Amino acid sequence: MKIKFFASLKDHFGDEMESDDFSTVNDLFIYLAKTKPDASDLLIKCRFAVNLAFVGNDSSLLDVSEVLVMPPSSGG
Structure with missing residues (x-):
């Protein structure tokens, strides 16, 4: 699956990565937090x-083609 990062997450992870190693969103979250501990506080706030549909941490990533990781938006 393709995993795309947005906004300030790009500074930590780049634009995107490819992996089929995660069975749930939570598995992906744990991997990202362990890979870049300095991004953990930001990841906790991400959706x-x-x-293209928002999902919870227990959602399956099996047979998924794309995951978007988006920090909260801000600005005016």
Whole structure:
């Protein structure tokens, strides 16, 4: 699956990565937090979308083509 990062997450993870190693959103979250501990506080606030629909941490990533990881938006 393709995992895309947005806004300040790009500073930590780049634009995107490819992996099929995660069975749930929570598995992906744990991997990202362990890989970049300095991004953990930001990751906690992020929303995950699977195939363009927001999902919870227990959502399956099996047979998923794309995951979006989006921090909260701000600005005016």
